[in-house]
Amino acid sequence: MSGPTRPAPNGITTLQTSIARHRRDVQPIAGVVLSPGSAERHRIQEILRRAGHTIFSTGDSEDALDLYADEQPTLFMIVADEGQDADVQDAVDALKQLRVLRAGWRKEVKIMVIGDGVPGEFVDLRLGPGVTAEALLTSVETLFRRSRESATMHTETQGSDVQASHEHLADIAASLGVDFAAEYVRCSLSDIQRQARMLEVELFRKNPSAIRSSLHAIQGLALNVDATELNTSCREWRAKTDDELLHSTVLIAQSIWNMLPSARERAKQALSKLGHGVDV
Known part of the structure; x- marks a missing residue:
C-alpha cells in the first residue's frame, strides 16, 4: 500500500531498511491520523503501524478530536492531500480546536501536517503532498528525536x-x-x-x-x-x-x-x- 520501493543491494527494499532503522531509533508511540481521503489515510496508517506504532485514523475531524481526547496520543497528523477545499477546511477547523486542547494538555503532543492549505501555527513538522513511506518515517524520527532533546534540555550545558x-x-x-x-x-x-x-x-x-x-x-x-x-x-x-x-x-x-x-x-x-x- 505504500507504493514501490527501491531494492537495496542485498535484495531488501529501502522501505524495509527504513522500518528497521525506525524501530531501532524511535520508541513506539500512539498517534491519530486525520485524512478525508480513505486511500491516503490507510496508507499512512499502515506505514506507521508497520514501524511499530499504535495508530488510530479517521476521516472526520470531530472523530479525530474525540480520539485525541480518549487515546492521549503523542502524535496528531493531518493529511490534507486530496486537493479538495472542503477537506482542507475540515483539517484547518480540527487544527484550531486542537490548539485549544493542546494548551491544557500535560503530555507533549506533536502536530504533523501532510499537504497544502493548512496554516503553520503550532505545527511541529510539515511535509508536501504524496510523501513517500521512507520520508514519512524519517520525518517522524526527526520529530521525536527533537522531542527527546527538549526533554533533557534542562540538564545540558x-x-x-x-x-x-x-x-x-x-x-x-x-x-x-x-x-x-x-x-x-x-x-x-x-x-x-x-x-x-x-x-x-x-x-x-x-x-x-x-x-x-x-x-x-x-x-x-x-x-x-x-x-x-x-x-x-x-x-x-x-x-x-x-x-x-x-x-x-x-x-x-x-x-x-x-x-x-x-x-x-x-x-x-x-x-x-x-x-x-x-x-x-
Missing part, C-alpha cells in the same frame, strides 16, 4: 545545546533537503515571535506558571534556529522564583524581544553552513 542544535538542523537537511530545513527555520522563527507575544500577555497577567510555559516554548524553538543565547536566557528566567519573575516582567519582555534579531542572524548563519543562502 550550553555547549551541548549548541551541538544538539547543529545536529538537529543537519539531520533535517540531510534527510529532507536544505530547502525543507530553511522552511523549518522560517516557521520556527515565526513561532518564536508568536510565543513572545503570548509571553507579553502572561507577563501582564503576572501568572508565573503561564510565564514559565511561554518561556519553555521559546526555549525549545530557539534550538530549532540555533539561537543558543535565547535558549539559555529562557532557561535562566524559568529557574527564577515566582517573586523574581513577577518583579522582572518588564526586563523579561525587553530581553526576549532584544534577542530576536540575533536569533534571526543565528538562523541565517546556521542555514549558510548547510549551503542555503536564502534569507529567513
Whole structure:
C-alpha cells in the first residue's frame, strides 16, 4: 500500500531498511491520523503501524478530536492531500480546536501536517503532498528525536545545546533537503515571535506558571534556529522564583524581544553552513 520501493543491494527494499532503522531509533508511540481521503489515510496508517506504532485514523475531524481526547496520543497528523477545499477546511477547523486542547494538555503532543492549505501555527513538522513511506518515517524520527532533546534540555550545558542544535538542523537537511530545513527555520522563527507575544500577555497577567510555559516554548524553538543565547536566557528566567519573575516582567519582555534579531542572524548563519543562502 505504500507504493514501490527501491531494492537495496542485498535484495531488501529501502522501505524495509527504513522500518528497521525506525524501530531501532524511535520508541513506539500512539498517534491519530486525520485524512478525508480513505486511500491516503490507510496508507499512512499502515506505514506507521508497520514501524511499530499504535495508530488510530479517521476521516472526520470531530472523530479525530474525540480520539485525541480518549487515546492521549503523542502524535496528531493531518493529511490534507486530496486537493479538495472542503477537506482542507475540515483539517484547518480540527487544527484550531486542537490548539485549544493542546494548551491544557500535560503530555507533549506533536502536530504533523501532510499537504497544502493548512496554516503553520503550532505545527511541529510539515511535509508536501504524496510523501513517500521512507520520508514519512524519517520525518517522524526527526520529530521525536527533537522531542527527546527538549526533554533533557534542562540538564545540558550550553555547549551541548549548541551541538544538539547543529545536529538537529543537519539531520533535517540531510534527510529532507536544505530547502525543507530553511522552511523549518522560517516557521520556527515565526513561532518564536508568536510565543513572545503570548509571553507579553502572561507577563501582564503576572501568572508565573503561564510565564514559565511561554518561556519553555521559546526555549525549545530557539534550538530549532540555533539561537543558543535565547535558549539559555529562557532557561535562566524559568529557574527564577515566582517573586523574581513577577518583579522582572518588564526586563523579561525587553530581553526576549532584544534577542530576536540575533536569533534571526543565528538562523541565517546556521542555514549558510548547510549551503542555503536564502534569507529567513
